[in-house]
Amino acid sequence: MKHLINNVKIAVNEKTYVKDPESSDLGKRIVQHGIALISEVGFENFTFRKLGTRIGSNESSVYRYFENKHKFLIYLTSWYWGWKEYQLVLHTNSIQDPALKLERALKVITEPVEKDSSFSYIDEAALYQILINEYSKSFLTKEVDRENKEGYFEIYKRMVGRLRDMIWTLKPNYPYPASLASSVLEGAMHQYFLMEHFPSLTDCRDNESLYVFFRHLVFTSLNVQIDD
Amino acid sequence: MKHLINNVKIAVNEKTYVKDPESSDLGKRIVQHGIALISEVGFENFTFRKLGTRIGSNESSVYRYFENKHKFLIYLTSWYWGWKEYQLVLHTNSIQDPALKLERALKVITEPVEKDSSFSYIDEAALYQILINEYSKSFLTKEVDRENKEGYFEIYKRMVGRLRDMIWTLKPNYPYPASLASSVLEGAMHQYFLMEHFPSLTDCRDNESLYVFFRHLVFTSLNVQIDD
DNA sequence: TAACAAATGATAGTAATGCTATTATATTTG
DNA sequence: CAAATATAATAGCATTACTATCATTTGTTA
Numbered sequence: 001m002k003h004l005i006n007n008v009k010i011a012v013n014e015k016t017y018v019k020d021p022e023s024s025d026l027g028k029r030i031v032q033h034g035i036a037l038i039s040e041v042g043f044e045n046f047t048f049r050k051l052g053t054r055i056g057s058n059e060s061s062v063y064r065y066f067e068n069k070h071k072f073l074i075y076l077t078s079w080y081w082g083w084k085e086y087q088l089v090l091h092t093n094s095i096q097d098p099a100l101k102l103e104r105a106l107k108v109i110t111e112p113v114e115k116d117s118s119f120s121y122i123d124e125a126a127l128y129q130i131l132i133n134e135y136s137k138s139f140l141t142k143e144v145d146r147e148n149k150e151g152y153f154e155i156y157k158r159m160v161g162r163l164r165d166m167i168w169t170l171k172p173n174y175p176y177p178a179s180l181a182s183s184v185l186e187g188a189m190h191q192y193f194l195m196e197h198f199p200s201l202t203d204c205r206d207n208e209s210l211y212v213f214f215r216h217l218v219f220t221s222l223n224v225q226i227d228d
Numbered sequence: 229m230k231h232l233i234n235n236v237k238i239a240v241n242e243k244t245y246v247k248d249p250e251s252s253d254l255g256k257r258i259v260q261h262g263i264a265l266i267s268e269v270g271f272e273n274f275t276f277r278k279l280g281t282r283i284g285s286n287e288s289s290v291y292r293y294f295e296n297k298h299k300f301l302i303y304l305t306s307w308y309w310g311w312k313e314y315q316l317v318l319h320t321n322s323i324q325d326p327a328l329k330l331e332r333a334l335k336v337i338t339e340p341v342e343k344d345s346s347f348s349y350i351d352e353a354a355l356y357q358i359l360i361n362e363y364s365k366s367f368l369t370k371e372v373d374r375e376n377k378e379g380y381f382e383i384y385k386r387m388v389g390r391l392r393d394m395i396w397t398l399k400p401n402y403p404y405p406a407s408l409a410s411s412v413l414e415g416a417m418h419q420y421f422l423m424e425h426f427p428s429l430t431d432c433r434d435n436e437s438l439y440v441f442f443r444h445l446v447f448t449s450l451n452v453q454i455d456d
Numbered sequence: 457t458a459a460c461a462a463a464t465g466a467t468a469g470t471a472a473t474g475c476t477a478t479t480a481t482a483t484t485t486g
Numbered sequence: 487c488a489a490a491t492a493t494a495a496t497a498g499c500a501t502t503a504c505t506a507t508c509a510t511t512t513g514t515t516a
Contacts, residue, residue, distance in 0.1 A: 042370040048504085060505090061464060063504075140365065141272065144425050176445075178430050190410070191407060194407075221445055221449065275474080277474090287474090288493085292492080296474075
């Protein structure tokens with residue numbers, strides 16, 4: 001994917017890091033190899049010690065950028081949603097027709113991630129795998145309410161809000177725009193997971209059928225006709 | 229909820245435990261207080277040591293029943309789905325009309341859990357809280373494929389299968405019965421979580437509106453009229 | 457270029473976790 | 487009553503999730 005604007009920085013809540021990883025070479029290496037390591041071994045088996053060793057440094061250096069691995073996960077997932085939000089806006093902003101706009105949004109949400117060269121040290125495809133496998137662990141904790149108050153989930157909430165507003169614009173009298181929006185965003189990740197590990201629990205076989213499933217779900221719910 | 233049959237035992241895959249907790253008083257106490265402890269402190273902060281202390285015993289005794297806390301979680305969630313499946317069958321089996329049957333199934337799936345006196349030592353409401361907050365952690369692991377092969381998720385898959393078949397019976401030409409079924413089961417838990425922690429991401433305010441949302445979602449997708 | 461600060465790296469230490477192993481004490485059963 | 491079984495108590499070990507300290511490198515600026 002080629003960017004129109006080249007100097008975009010994804011803004012992530014400053015509380016998620018001790019020192020901005022984008023501010024130094026080491027910081028970027030932590031993020032880059034952190035993504036690779038988590039997608040390889042999974043979040044449970046991921047440790048700052050392993051990451052330090054991997055980047056030819058050590059634990060204490062990683063701790064200078066992130067308080068703990070939970071905050072690191074929140075940083076990564078926030079970055080992802082910021083990036084995805086940017087894409088959503090980029091691809092839907094100029095569309096006037098509400099139905100086309102929503103359709104395009106669903107396409108962006110369900111399409112697989114291509115490598116985005118604008119953020120050279122981030123492998124968005126690997127990051128998406130992390131989202132699918134680990135995202136819910138970032139909020140399914142006993143600290144969720146406090147962290148929510150501190151703004152850790154703002155970007156995701158904004159993303160759901162954008163989709164909700166598109167639904168609302170198309171059908172102002174539909175009573176569940178927020179529930180539908182959050183169901184689609186969470187559901188898309190879940191269906192991807194099922195495709196990979198529990199194919200008997202889904203009819204989707206690739207991102208195209210995933211898109212068609214959600215498009216059908218959303219547009220029939222809103223009682224809007226679409227062309228197949 | 230009153231049972232028609234009084235001597236029902238929820239069958240859980242034997243590989244999830246070392247020794248059947250239902251076979252002894254200690255085993256039942258482990259399950260009973262395990263549910264209470266996990267719902268209090270969350271799965272991350274739950275340890276066998278804490279559980280042992282709580283039941284006036286110790287770690288090693290708990291290990292004689294369950295290999296580790298991950299298997300314990302799988303045991304609990306399997307038990308829950310077995311119990312829920314039993315309720316689903318109980319409440320839908322005698323219904324002939326496919327639309328009414330599916331509607332009733334959605335009611336069972338979205339309704340809050342009442343205490344079921346047939347399994348006196350299990351607090352189903354607390355267990356449901358565990359499902360909402362911890363269920364996805366049972367399969368979002370690097371071991372999911374091996375564990376799936378070993379049958380740890382059979383009951384949940386059967387549950388999704390039942391819902392899928394009801395959808396299929398009602399609308400044989402609908403192309404996504406499995407995806408819709410898995411979306412509803414997972415989505416119901418997710419929307420419950422949002423109601424509690426992220427009310428701005430959902431329009432549901434109680435189990436009734438949750439039910440209405442999913443009923444509308446499913447029946448419009450299947451192009452079947454329902455009365456409100 | 458000396459001198460100082462900032463960033464990074466290396467090492468050590470601590471409490472908690474996730475176990476395993478051993479032994480002692482109840483409890484049940486034949 | 488003896489033997490078998492279940493439970494309890496204790497100890498130990500590797501790993502994790504940190505914190506603290508000190509050494510070294512790198513970068514800045516007077």
